[in-house]
Each structure stands twice: as structure tokens, then as C-alpha cells.
Amino acid sequence: MGPLAGLKVIEIAGIGPAPFGGMMLADLGADIIRVDRAQNVQDGDPALPPNDLLNRGRRSIGVDLKNPEGVGVVLDLAARADVFIEGFRAGVAERLGIGPDACLARNPRLVYGRMTGWGQEGPYASMAGHDINYISVAGALEPLGRAGGPPTPPINLIADFGGGGMLLAFGVLAGVYEAQRSGRGQVIDAAMVDGSAALMTMVHSFRAMGIWTDDRGTNMLDTGAHFYDVYETADGKYVSVGAIEPQFYSALLQGLDLDADDLPWQHDREQWPGLKERFAAIFRTRTRDEWCAIFDGTDACVAPVLTVPEAVGFPHNVERGTFVEMAGVRQPGPAPRFDRTPGEISKPPPHAGQHTDEILREAGADDDRIAKLRDLGAVA
Numbered sequence: 423m424g425p426l427a428g429l430k431v432i433e434i435a436g437i438g439p440a441p442f443g444g445m446m447l448a449d450l451g452a453d454i455i456r457v458d459r460a461q462n463v464q465d466g467d468p469a470l471p472p473n474d475l476l477n478r479g480r481r482s483i484g485v486d487l488k489n490p491e492g493v494g495v496v497l498d499l500a501a502r503a504d505v506f507i508e509g510f511r512a513g514v515a516e517r518l519g520i521g522p523d524a525c526l527a528r529n530p531r532l533v534y535g536r537m538t539g540w541g542q543e544g545p546y547a548s549m550a551g552h553d554i555n556y557i558s559v560a561g562a563l564e565p566l567g568r569a570g571g572p573p574t575p576p577i578n579l580i581a582d583f584g585g586g587g588m589l590l591a592f593g594v595l596a597g598v599y600e601a602q603r604s605g606r607g608q609v610i611d612a613a614m615v616d617g618s619a620a621l622m623t624m625v626h627s628f629r630a631m632g633i634w635t636d637d638r639g640t641n642m643l644d645t646g647a648h649f650y651d652v653y654e655t656a657d658g659k660y661v662s663v664g665a666i667e668p669q670f671y672s673a674l675l676q677g678l679d680l681d682a683d684d685l686p687w688q689h690d691r692e693q694w695p696g697l698k699e700r701f702a703a704i705f706r707t708r709t710r711d712e713w714c715a716i717f718d719g720t721d722a723c724v725a726p727v728l729t730v731p732e733a734v735g736f737p738h739n740v741e742r743g744t745f746v747e748m749a750g751v752r753q754p755g756p757a758p759r760f761d762r763t764p765g766e767i768s769k770p771p772p773h774a775g776q777h778t779d780e781i782l783r784e785a786g787a788d789d790d791r792i793a794k795l796r797d798l799g800a801v802a
Contacts, residue, residue, distance in 0.1 A: 424451020424756075424765040432457065432496070433480070434487075434520070435774075438553075438578070439614060440509035440537040441476040442587030447505075447594075448479025449756035450765040455503075455781055457496055458774035460486040460802035466773030475753050475772035483782070484775025484802035491800035493519040498785050499527040504601075505594050509537040512547040518553065522609045533597035533605040537590045539581070541613030553578035553614070556585070560618035565625065569646065585617025593714030640691070642666070646695035649674065650686065652727055653705035660727035661705065661713050672720040677713075678704050725776040775802050 431451040433444045446455045456477065463484035466472070484498075487491040497520065500506050506525050508515050515521040515536075522534045539556045540546040546559070556578050557563040593610040601607050628634035628641075640646040649665045659755040665674035671688050675681070678701070686693035705713065709727050717724035728736055734745045734752050746755040749770040754766035778801050782792050795801045 423763070423768070424449070425760050425763045427451035427763070429453065429505065430503045431455070431507060431594075432499050432503045433506075433773075434496075434508040434510070434515075435445070435459065435462075435482075436509035436537070438509075439582045439586030440507055440590060441474075441593075442583050442779040443535070443537065443590035443612075444480065444507060444587075445476050445478060446588065446591040449767060451504075451768075454480045455481040455499060456482045457462075457483050457487075457499070458484050459483040460489075460492065460775070460799065462597030463778075463802035464773070466775070466776065468776060471726075471749050471770035472773060473751060475601035475751065475773050477489070478748065478753075479691065479768050480772055481663050481777035481781060482774055483767075485648075486707065486800055486802070487518050487520065489798065489800045490519075491795060491798050495782070495785075495795065496520050497524060497528050499781070500525040500532060501775065502785065502794075503529065503532060504598055505533045507534060507535045507594065512538060512540075525674055526609075527532065530607060532714060532773050533594050533601055533610060534607065535590050535610045535612060536598070537586060537612050537614075539586075539614045541616060553581040553586075556614040557618045559617050560585070562618045562622050562648060565636075565638055565641075565644055566636050567644075568636065571639070575646065580621060581614040581618045585619075585621050586612070586614040589614075589617035589620070589752045613663045614626040646691070647693060648694050648701050650784060651698065651701075651748075653702055655705055655710040655713060655755050657709040659710035661710055662725050663701075664723040666723070670721050670723045674724065675719050676718075677716050677720060677722050677724065680704075 426447060431444065431447055431449070431452050431454040433440065433454050433456050435456055435458045437599070444454055444456070485495055487496070505690050508520070508578055525532055525534055536542060539551040540549065554563065560581070562580055563573045563575060566576060590610070590612040593612050597610050625634060634641050638644065642650055645651045649663060649671055652660045652662050654660055663674065665671040672682065675685070686697065713724065714726050733739060739745060743755060745752050746767065748767050756767065779792055782795070782801065787795070
């Protein structure tokens with residue numbers, strides 16, 4: 423199933439962005455073997471899988487990467503794969519013996535994906551960091567927030583996932599496409615700071631056009647405008663408003679029972695604060711669901727601000743099957759969608775080392791070899 427059926431991926435276990443990139447590939451049919459640390463392997467009931475949803479769709483092998491025999495196992499797996507993914511700091515994979523040179527020596531067609539925060543070179547390359555740090559340096563954090571307030575981190579969506587894991591998945595697939603024509607693999611340097619900067623391209627464009635200021639919370643898309651913001655409703659909930667185009671703005675005014683002839687021009691920035699106060703007072707007169715009843719089916723670009731549980735049960739998401747259930751856990755389904763080769767969640771997250779023997783046998787190891795590797799502590 424899925425457009426990536428037959429793609430073989432080796433993923434060194436990590437957290438956050440690299441597993442998310444692997445999840446995207448697995449959801450679309452890639453066969454992913456996750457290399458977990460042997461020290462993390464414990465008895466686990468396959469009928470009660472872990473709830474780490476980013477690791478869904480994989481099989482797991484437990485390997486001691488500090489054991490030469492364990493390193494050999496990983497290189498054997500890389501020799502049979504199309505893609506190799508690791509999320510270590512720069513230089514760590516090389517020190518372990520599973521860096522690009524070692525893997526490509528075994529498999530010249532291998533696409534080797536590297537997921538880091540800062541990238542493989544530069545003054546920060548060897549430093550620790552998290553999403554909030556990467557978006558800071560990329561210029562993606564400073565514009566976020568309301569006028570007069572501090573920058574507001576948008577949880578870890580930008581660097582870890584949009585500018586990280588998704589960039590990794592995009593990069594390795596581009597590498598696979600190229601390798602099919604050239605017969606040669608290559609190294610993909612997917613850095614979260616680069617991906618976060620790329621997501622800011624439109625802001626750079628707006629600045630060049632002179633339609634974006636560096637004063638936080640004063641621009642059309644950063645809560646500066648009265649027609650692009652969230653408003654509290656009578657029941658303490660919120661609706662989102664994004665009526666940018668004139669016809670959408672007209673539909674918004676109609677739903678609010680306002681006459682455009684009685685209001686200033688929509689894009690008069692000096693009038694935005696006053697108009698925002700007026701809109702806020704109107705939205706507080708009805709509940710969120712009452713406003714939705716007014717705006718549903720219109721082009722006013724008004725939608726309810728939902729909690730995570732509410733989003734799962736929202737009628738539009740239910741009809742589309744945006745969320746699915748696997749092993750008793752509701753979770754986002756595969757995206758994007760393919761009409762002929764649809765993706766699917768093939769299996770729940772594995773316990774570390776759950777498929778060790780199965781994977782070793784596929785790689786050509788017999789029972790004696792598997793027993794020896796276990797005795798040496800190379801696998802678990």
C-alpha cells in the first residue's frame with residue numbers, strides 16, 4: 423500500500439523531527455526498520471504498543487552501536503536499503519562508525535539523510551539546541567506575538583516538524599529520485615534552522631515589497647489586522663477570522679451585521695486597533711457555536727478554534743477521515759492523500775527490539791549467527 427511501497431529505509435532511533443520524517447515515509451508505504459538502542463529493549467506486549475505515535479509504521483531492531491558487531495549489523499542493513507536516516511549531532515555518526523562514508527562504501531546508491539538543528543557545519547554545529555533556538559536564529563520567532571508583547575513560541579511546530587522532519591522527508595525523496603537516474607546516492611543535510619528560514623520566505627518577500635514592518639503584531643498576518651485574528655466569544659471560547667480578500671471581508675461584515683459604508687477602508691492600518699475593539703465587542707455577544715451557525719457555508723473565512731479533542735470529533739474532519747484509530751488511539755491519519763495508491767498506518771509503534779530476530783533473518787543471518795550476536799551483546 424502507498425506510493426512508497428518497496429522503499430527500504432533504515433532509521434536510527436531518535437526523538438522529534440527525524441521520527442516525524444520517518445512517520446511521513448512510513449504512512450505512504452515505506453518499509454522502515456528502526457534501530458533502537460539495545461539498552462532500551464525490554465519485554466513488551468505487542469498487543470499493547472507504546473503510544474509514541476511518531477514511531478508508527480515501523481519494525482524495530484535492538485542494536486548496541488558501541489559494539490563493533492552491532493555496528494556491523496547496521497552496515498549490513500544499510501547495504502540493503504534505499505535510505506538511511508540519523509539525527510545525531512554533527513560528527514557523532516562518524517564516531518560510531520555508521521557515518522555517510524562507511525554506509526556509502528557498502529551501498530553507493532544509498533541516500534543518507536541527516537537531521538540536525540544547526541546543520542553539519544558552522545559555529546553552532548556542535549552545540550545543543552531545540553526548536554525554540556533554531557527558529558530564533560532563523561528569524562522565525564521574533565515576528566510571532568502581539569504588539570507590545572514578547573515573541574511567542576508556537577510550540578515546536580516550526581523547526582521540529584515543518585522545517586525539520588518534513589524537510590528531511592522531502593530531501594530524501596528528492597535524493598531517491600535522483601539516484602534512480604544517476605545510480606549514485608548522496609548525503610542530505612536537513613537542518614532545522616535552514617528549514618525554518620525557508621518557511622519565512624514570504625515574509626522576506628513582503629519586506630522587499632515594503633508591505634511588512636518589523637514591529638511585531640502590526641502586520642496583516644501577525645494579528646495586526648482586525649480581519650485576521652482570533653476573537654473571544656460569549657462562552658469564553660474563540661473563533662478565527664481570516665477575511666483578507668474584499669469579497670470575503672464583505673461576507674464577514676454581513677455576518678456581523680455591519681455596513682461597509684459606515685466603516686473605514688479595510689486596509690487603513692491606523693484604523694485597525696479601533697476596528698479590532700469593535701469586532702471584539704460584537705463577537706463577545708454570541709457563543710462560538712452560535713457564530714459558527716451564522717458563518718457556516720459562507721466565504722467569511724470564520725472557523726471555530728478547537729481543542730485537540732474537539733478537532734478529532736469535528737464534522738468536517740470526521741467526514742474526511744482526518745483522524746483515524748490504531749490500537750485504540752485516535753491520531754492524525756496519513757497525509758497527503760493519493761487516489762490510486764493511498765497511504766495507511768500499517769502498524770502501531772513497536773516496542774524497542776520487537777522485531778530483532780525477524781529483521782536479522784531478512785538480512786541473511788541464520789539462527790547460529792543471531793545467537794552469537796545476542797551472546798556478544800550486539801543485539802537485543
